[in-house]
Amino acid sequence: MRINPNPMPDLLAALNQTELEAQQATLEISSGKSVNEPSDNPTAAALLVENNDEATFNSGYLQDLATINGQLSLANSTLSSVGNALQQAISLGVEAGDGTLSDSDRAAIAQQLQGIQTQIISLANTAYQGNYLFAGTATNAAPYVASSTDPSGVTYNGNEGVNKVSVGNSYQLEVNQPGSQLFSASGDSVFLALNNLIQAVQSNTGVGTAVTSLSAATNYLSAQQVFYGNSMSQVESETTYLNAAKLQIAQQQNTLGAVDMAAAASNLSQAQTDTQAALEAISKFSQDSLFNYLT
Amino acid sequence: MSGLFGSLSIALSGLSVSQQELETSSNNVANANTTGYSRETAVTEPGDPVVIGALSLGTGVLLDKIESLRDPILEIQLNQETQQNSSLNAQLEQLQQMQTQFGSSSSGIGADISNFFNSLMQLSPDPSNLALRQSVLTAAGNLATDFNNAANSLETQSSNLNLSVVEDVSQVNSLTSQLASIDQQISRLENANEDAGTLVDQQTNLVRQLSGLVDVQVIQTGKGGIELTTSNGTALVSEGQSFALSTATGTGGAQQVMAGTQNITSSLAGGSLGGTIQIRDQEIPSIGSSLDQLAAGLATALNNANAQGYDLETPPVKGGNIFAAPPVGGVGAAAAMTVTMTDPSLIAASSDGTPGSNGNLANLSAVASEAVANGQTPIDSYSNLVFQVGSTTSNTSADVDASAQILQQLQDERGSVSGVSLDEEAANMVQYQTAYQASARVITTINSLLADAVNLGVETAVQ
Numbered sequence: 087m088r089i090n091p092n093p094m095p096d097l098l099a100a101l102n103q104t105e106l107e108a109q110q111a112t113l114e115i116s117s118g119k120s121v122n123e124p125s126d127n128p129t130a131a132a133l134l135v136e137n138n139d140e141a142t143f144n145s146g147y148l149q150d151l152a153t154i155n156g157q158l159s160l161a162n163s164t165l166s167s168v169g170n171a172l173q174q175a176i177s178l179g180v181e182a183g184d185g186t187l188s189d190s191d192r193a194a195i196a197q198q199l200q201g202i203q204t205q206i207i208s209l210a211n212t213a214y215q216g217n218y219l220f221a222g223t224a225t226n227a228a229p230y231v232a233s234s235t236d237p238s239g240v241t242y243n244g245n246e247g248v249n250k251v252s253v254g255n256s257y258q259l260e261v262n263q264p265g266s267q268l269f270s271a272s273g274d275s276v277f278l279a280l281n282n283l284i285q286a287v288q289s290n291t292g293v294g295t296a297v298t299s300l301s302a303a304t305n306y307l308s309a310q311q312v313f314y315g316n317s318m319s320q321v322e323s324e325t326t327y328l329n330a331a332k333l334q335i336a337q338q339q340n341t342l343g344a345v346d347m348a349a350a351a352s353n354l355s356q357a358q359t360d361t362q363a364a365l366e367a368i369s370k371f372s373q374d375s376l377f378n379y380l381t
Numbered sequence: 382m383s384g385l386f387g388s389l390s391i392a393l394s395g396l397s398v399s400q401q402e403l404e405t406s407s408n409n410v411a412n413a414n415t416t417g418y419s420r421e422t423a424v425t426e427p428g429d430p431v432v433i434g435a436l437s438l439g440t441g442v443l444l445d446k447i448e449s450l451r452d453p454i455l456e457i458q459l460n461q462e463t464q465q466n467s468s469l470n471a472q473l474e475q476l477q478q479m480q481t482q483f484g485s486s487s488s489g490i491g492a493d494i495s496n497f498f499n500s501l502m503q504l505s506p507d508p509s510n511l512a513l514r515q516s517v518l519t520a521a522g523n524l525a526t527d528f529n530n531a532a533n534s535l536e537t538q539s540s541n542l543n544l545s546v547v548e549d550v551s552q553v554n555s556l557t558s559q560l561a562s563i564d565q566q567i568s569r570l571e572n573a574n575e576d577a578g579t580l581v582d583q584q585t586n587l588v589r590q591l592s593g594l595v596d597v598q599v600i601q602t603g604k605g606g607i608e609l610t611t612s613n614g615t616a617l618v619s620e621g622q623s624f625a626l627s628t629a630t631g632t633g634g635a636q637q638v639m640a641g642t643q644n645i646t647s648s649l650a651g652g653s654l655g656g657t658i659q660i661r662d663q664e665i666p667s668i669g670s671s672l673d674q675l676a677a678g679l680a681t682a683l684n685n686a687n688a689q690g691y692d693l694e695t696p697p698v699k700g701g702n703i704f705a706a707p708p709v710g711g712v713g714a715a716a717a718m719t720v721t722m723t724d725p726s727l728i729a730a731s732s733d734g735t736p737g738s739n740g741n742l743a744n745l746s747a748v749a750s751e752a753v754a755n756g757q758t759p760i761d762s763y764s765n766l767v768f769q770v771g772s773t774t775s776n777t778s779a780d781v782d783a784s785a786q787i788l789q790q791l792q793d794e795r796g797s798v799s800g801v802s803l804d805e806e807a808a809n810m811v812q813y814q815t816a817y818q819a820s821a822r823v824i825t826t827i828n829s830l831l832a833d834a835v836n837l838g839v840e841t842a843v844q
Contacts, residue, residue: 090796091803092413099789123484124771125477125778132768134486139760142495146502153506215507217737225737226509249739251505252746261506343486376807 097368104360111354114345121343130342137342141335147253148328154251154261155321161219161262162314164212165307168269168276171209172304175202175280179297182287189290196287203280207232207240210269222264223247229265230277239281242270253324263313274306385834387438389827391428394441395820398425401444402813409801417586419451419799421578449578452798453601456585459791460599463592464651466784471545471656473781476664476774478538482531483767490531490672491763493524494679498749501742504730508739509693514725521683521703525718528676532716535669539635542661546636547628549594549654553617554625556591560584560609561623567605568621581605591617596651613648615640635661664773669715671755671766676718677711678753678762680704686748690729690741700729700741 090096114120124131181187182195211228212219221229221244229244244265250258269276279300286296405423412418424447428440482489500520504513563584570580584607591597596612602620609618616624624640631637637646638654647662649655680703687700703722707714722728732740754762 088797088802090793091800091805092796095792096789099785123477123774124480124767125774126771128768128771128775131483131486131771132764135491135764135767136760138486138492139495142492142499143502146499150502150506157506215510217507217509221737223731223733223735223738223740225735245733245735247733247735247738247740249506249508249737250743251739252502252743258743375803377803380807380811 093371094368097364097371101361101364101368104357104364108354108357108361111350111357114350115347115354118345119343120345120350134339134343137335137339141332141339143255144328144332144335148325148332150251151253151321151325151328154253154259155318155325157214157219157261158314158318158321160212160214162311162318164209164219165268165311165314168206168209169304169308169311171202171205172276172280172300172307175199175283176297176300176304178202179283179287179293179300183293183297192287192290196284199280199284199287203239203277203284204232206269206276206280210265218244219262220244220265220268222262222266223249230269237281238270238275238278239284240270240277242266253321254328257324259317259320259324260313261317263310268307268310271306271310274303276300276303276307279303385827385831387440389824391439391441392820392823392827394428394443395823396817398423398442398444399813399817399820401447403810403817405447406806406809406813410803410806413801413803413806417582417589418579418801419449419582419585420801421447421449424448447578449581450799451581451585452795455791455795455798456588457599459788459795460588460592460597461651462784462788462791463589464596464655466781466788467593467653468596468651468656468659469777469781469784471653472660472664473774473777475538475542475657475660476770476777479535479665479668480770480774482534483770490524490527490675491760491767493520493527494749494759494763496520497524498746501746504728505739505742505746508730508742509736511725514693514728514730517728518703518720518722518725521720521722524679525704525720528672528715528718531672532669532676532713535665535672536716539661539665542657542665543634543636545657546638546654546661549652549657550626550628550638553591553594553654554623556587556594557609557617557623557625560587560591560607561618561621563587564606564618565621570605592652594652595649595654611640611645611648612650613645615643615645615648668766668770670712671762671769672715673711673713674754675715675759675762675766677707677714679748679759680707680714680718682748682751682753683745686741686744687729689732689744691731691734691738692729693726693731693736697731697734697736701727703728 113122121127121130121134178195178198182192187195207230210220210230217225218227218229219225221227224244224247227243229242230240231243233239233241242265246264246266248260248264249262251261253259270278279296279302283293283296283300286293402423402425405421409420424445425442426445428443430437430439432438486492497517497520500513500517504510504517507513563580567580567584588597588599588607588609591609597617598610598612600608600610602608606621607618608616608620610616615626617626618624626645627639628636629639629644631644631646637644638649638658639645646658649658684702684704684706687703690700691697692700701722703720705717705719705721708717730740730742730745731738732744749760750758753759755765757765
């Protein structure tokens with residue numbers, strides 16, 4: 087069979103192909119990515135979009151957890167301080183219940199108790215980054231205001247609102263407890279019990295009973311504090327989990343889109359060799375025909 | 382008996398045929414690199430013999446014709462593959478351009494969607510924080526801007542393709558009118574039983590160029606003439622006359638290809654014109670509509686979610702729109718997407734009006750897992766779009782490679798039939814030269830014999 091006398095287009099097409107391969111390998115090596123355009127691997131490109139979404143959510147959850155953790159630990163340590171102050175008040179109450187005390191001694195104790203009351207009000211009005219921690223969701227105003235008319239000595243301006251924050255896929259954490267559940271819970275209000283104790287000490291009647299109620303209210307409060315302890319440990323374990331997931335997501339991203347350097351480098355050198363060969367072939371294919379031999 | 386003068390005329394015919402054969406070779410060599418040229422060969426035959434009694438005497442050689450060597454079936458296959466290849470190439474070029482805006486997973490619409498929901502998440506533990514609220518609006522703005530950019534770049538691509546359509550149509554017209562005039566020339570020649578030779582080469586070449594533009598079908602009319610139609614039967618060239626296509630501006634500025642008053646746009650499949658129309662009328666609208674649905678779905682769902690909560694104003698009021706309400710039906714939603722909310726305190730994070738409530742942020746965040754477009758969540762819908770663009774491009778690229786291989790194979794075959802081989806021509810020339818020299822020698826001999834005859838043996842050359 088007669089052959090095609092002009093192989094040049096074929097040779098050029100081969101050269102074009104090898105140069106294209108070299109270009110692709112160079113792009114992969116320089117970008118470090120095997121998927122530089124969706125067509126490089128449509129499935130991986132689509133999965134990389136999902137992967138980036140997961141990574142973004144993961145880092146969002148982690149950031150939220152850090153914020154929440156600050157909030158929770160401040161609330162927790164505040165409640166501990168409140169607990170300490172209450173223990174002090176209980177001791178003072180027990181002391182005041184001793185029948186041998188003079189009126190002036192009791193008056194001094196009552197004054198000390200009023201000081202503790204002021205301290206607890208101030209602790210219950212603790213704010214984190216400008217938001218009152220124990221106001222429910224009415225975080226823009228101090229939840230407790232001293233009141234001479236209210237039997238508990240304070241009025242609560244907060245609400246019952248509890249916020250939930252997402253810290254994982256369909257995993258929400260409650261991040262606050264309103265003051266109405268902590269300090270002025272009906273039946274176990276530390277403010278009411280404390281105010282009653284102050285009045286009992288001042289009037290020297292029913293001090294023992296008042297101390298008992300304050301103890302009960304204090305126990306209730308410390309039971310509520312467990313919420314914060316629990317939340318903080320959940321934050322910690324979720325943080326550990328998300329950090330592990332973060333590695334996994336990064337690994338998946340690598341698997342999907344990172345270039346296999348060894349393979350890319352070998353492709354590049356193969357393509358370069360092929361290019362050399364094609365160039366060689368083209369240069370050899372000169373117009374060397376029978377005409378050159380005729381004299 | 383013809384005598385010496387008869388021999389002289391025989392030798393003369395040899396000289397002249399050898400000369401014409403050399404001329405043919407020379408023409409082949411000259412056209413060795415001419416696109417579409419088919420090598421020619423001189424076909425010779427012995428002259429009619431003179432019969433005298435029992436003797437049949439030769440009368441030299443005649444040049445029968447100069448024949449072009451070509452395989453018509455191969456040419457048809459080449460036309461078809463050229464149509465396919467040009468169409469695919471035109472599509473691939475556009476698809477590669479289109480896919481660049483879907484190329485990155487860490488920027489663009491996909492990342493914008495993720496970042497927007499992340500900004501809502503950051504707001505959740507501190508819902509009254511104005512800086513965090515502002516970053517939600519900023520993220521929304523980035524999302525809208527990237528939707529706008531994507532839609533605009535599709536639009537730009539589309540309008541560039543309209544220019545291509547107009548250009549291609551004018552090229553088609555120029556080629557068909559050239560073909561018509563060649564057809565007239567050929568029919569004159571072939572009627573006179575002549576070989577149209579290089580005219581047919583020109584014709585083939587023009588048809589090949591036309592195949593690069595449009596899906597053209599060739600019908601041989603028998604006398605070397607051709608009739609050209611598009612694959613749906615619209616006449617382009619018939620009986621030496623060309624029928625020009627025209628363009629008309631259709632809806633949305635899309636240039637329509639018209640044959641007279643008939644719109645043949647959607648029936649054009651091959652060539653760069655077919656490929657261009659395929660991308661402009663199928664691929665771009667399909668991607669554009671996916672973008673529109675996603676933009677409209679997201680904007681509507683987020684506006685609805687915001688309307689369920691309360692903003693940070695005093696007194697708090699029900700949330701208003703974050704994004705401009707998308708056009709009804711969603712058409713053009715991606716291009717029109719804008720954030721109308723300018724005051725970050727208008728984000729309705731609160732479910733009850735208290736500033737510290739984040740209850741409604743959960744509703745806004747939930748949009749991330751709602752089916753907002755084509756029954757898919759925002760990120761799934763976008764990721765699906767990326768896959769669609771990527772796989773269309775990669776499939777087209779594979780088709781281009783395959784078609785290029787076939788085309789190359791066919792061109793090799795054509796070369797083996799019609800290509801000029803310099804070796805062959807050189808060998809032929811040696812042969813023709815030798816034959817010419819031999820004929821010349823015969824003439825010299827006859828000359829000398831004639832001198833003998835005229836001068837009766839005295840060796841004097843006739844001058």
